[in-house]
Amino acid sequence: MQKIRHESVAPTRTQRLESGGEIDAHRHDDHQIVYAGRGTIAVTTDAGSWIAPATRALWIPAGTVHQHQAHGELDLHLVGLPTTENPLGLDEPAVLTISPLLRELIVAYTHAPDNDSPPHLRLRAVMLDQLALSPEQPLHLPVPTDPLLRELHGILRADAADNRSLDDLGRQIGASARTLSRRLRGDLGLAYPQWRTQIRLHHALILLADGIPVTTVAHRCGWSSASTFIDVFRRTFGHTPGTRPVT
Structure with missing residues (x-):
């Protein structure tokens, strides 16, 4: 212990x-x-x-x-x-x-x-x-209490670029997308796209802090393009990734 x-x-x-x-x-x-x-x-x-x-x-x-x-x-x-x-x-x-x-x-x-x-x-x-x-x-990444969601959480944390649908992921862990969506809302109060974006942003912040280029971070975190990632990042943090805010 x-x-x-x-x-x-x-x-x-x-x-x-x-x-x-x-x-x-x-x-x-x-x-x-x-x-x-x-x-x-x-x-x-x-x-x-x-x-x-x-x-x-x-x-x-x-x-x-x-x-x-x-x-x-x-x-x-x-x-x-x-x-x-x-x-x-x-x-x-x-x-x-x-x-x-x-x-x-x-x-x-x-x-x-x-x-x-x-x-x-x-x-x-x-x-x-x-x-x-x-x-x-809203930069808290909550840990689910539900066992199925914990398994899903592990999959998404292991590979933030995993773009499979909730249906496909559900088949891997033995649950329907409908069941997972219901449990997500009950356990975390989030829809699946919101939760996945939070996981990706957390991972992106870590990669950026380690000096990984923005385009590479976007790819590793599952965004379709660097511009899409930059837009999501700007709306969340108020500045673009890779740009140190003026202080």
Whole structure:
């Protein structure tokens, strides 16, 4: 059984992680904001995985068992918050949009975490105000509880470019497309195309962080063309793949 570390206080700090580096499963009694100023960070819990490029941050509620993995070299910024401070009122992990201003506030705050001077405390107050304005993004890849869906999930995660229909996939695992669609809506609240797109976008973010060219990423993730992939990516993230957002 995997040992889970318990840290009573969620750290506030800046650290580097090499591509493929991990922070093992742990929990803390505080909330935590996880932001990667460079690279892409993935956080995994029992309920699924969340992934965030440089325009997003992750909210980890107090008590949540989670682990981190770096895709691409990571500049990781961690902000611990006591349970009395929850700017968005979230009790589950979430991906948040990070504005250019909020990015700079988080970076500045985590570079001097033990500074209790009045200017630093004002910086913290503005950071919390900006967090309260950060919209939640649908970048959660939930883990199904249904055994059939777990089997389907494994197939799609193993090969994001698998373009077989739900009928064809259903025949492989012994279930009709109608049954799988019904269970998907009941278990995850998603239609099959929505779920498949989420899986593909998660995989695409990882490949992009590892420096894979956009055209190759589109092919490996099952899009019919690079232009189709770029359009879906832009509508989801607000910028094109391979283009670092202006901060």
